[in-house]
Amino acid sequence: MPVPPRHRPPCAPRAALLTVLAAVTATATLLGSPTPAHAAAPRKHPVGTDQVPGMDVSRYQGTVDWQGAWAKGARWAYVKATEGTTFESPTFPAQFQGAHDAGMIRGAYHFARPDTSGAAQQATHFLDHGGDWKADGGTLPPALDLEYNPSGPDICYGRGPADLVAWIREFSDTVRARTGRAPVLYTTTDWWTRCTGNDTSFGDTNPLWIARYASTPDPLPAGWHAHTFWQYADSGTFPGDQNRFNGSYDDLKAFANG
Structure with missing residues (x-):
């Protein structure tokens, strides 16, 4: 059964992955095996080290x-900045600054809406409203949130695999041309399989932020054989979604610096 979209208006959080993902995970072998790629951008530490x-x-x-989250062990955060070409999160400035003031390494993310406008326009909107990056040791590279269409039954925004891959590539190239960093791509293996046709072309260039609410982040989307970030729950120790960076704190600082 197709996984329905996550109903998520612009003001909503990045909600929990649908409970039906458990069923998707159980049949993951039917989704196809990722094509190995030399993933230079993502961290390569085995999960658990x-x-x-x-x-x-x-x-x-x-x-x-933020201070409370730091005291409980959070050392980094991503904050939603924009969506499409018109929405700017009203809480982004305070949240982004608050994470920094608490000592966290923080970054901004953009919720992709391939159904509403072009990728370059959305990337520019994002970069103009918080998505920029600088090598200051405290800023993570920009992130692109790719997930189920919140506005309709077509989880892939009415685009075929080749068209959607081209959209993602244009967004990535626009961000990289302006910041010097390829954006982190947030997605689920199910969405990537269904909507990009198991495209393997981003594994060498774009760090992976895998969303999977399970005991491990596997299976990963095609093209990646390691993840950089793993979102594993929508609630827990810290406010918002719960995540892990795949590496040491020194690795995280090095990743932030580029």
């Missing part, structure tokens, strides 16, 4: 107790 706790938040979380 070093995992740095982190979190991601949006307007839904409102005022965040």
Whole structure:
């Protein structure tokens, strides 16, 4: 059965992955095996060696107790900045600054809407409203949130695999041309399989932020054989979604610096 979209208006958080993903995971072998690629951008530490706790938040979380999250072990965060070409999160400035003030390494993410406008326009909107990157040791590269269409039954935004891959590539190239960093791609293996046709062309260039609410992040989308970030739950120790960086804290700092 197709996985329905996550109903998520612009003001909502990056909600929990659908409970039906458990069923998808159980049949993951039917989705096809990722094509091996030399993933230079993602961290390559085996899961479990070093995992740095982190979190991601949006307007839904409102005022965040960043110092409290730091005290509980969070060392990094992603904050929603924009969606499409018109939405800017009203809580982004305070949340982004609050994470920094608490000592966290933080970055911004953009919720992709391939159904509403072109990729270059959305990337520019994102970069103009918080998505920029600088090698200051405290800023993570920009992230692109690719997930189920919140506005209709077509989870792939009415685009075929080749068209959607081209959209993602245009967004990535626009961000990279302006910041010097390829954006992190947030997705699920199910969405990537269904909507890109198991495209393998991003594994060498774009770090993977895998969303999978299970005991391991596997199976990964085609093209990646290692993940950089893993979102494993929508609630827990910290406000917002619960995440881990796949490496040590020194690795995280090095990744932030590019």
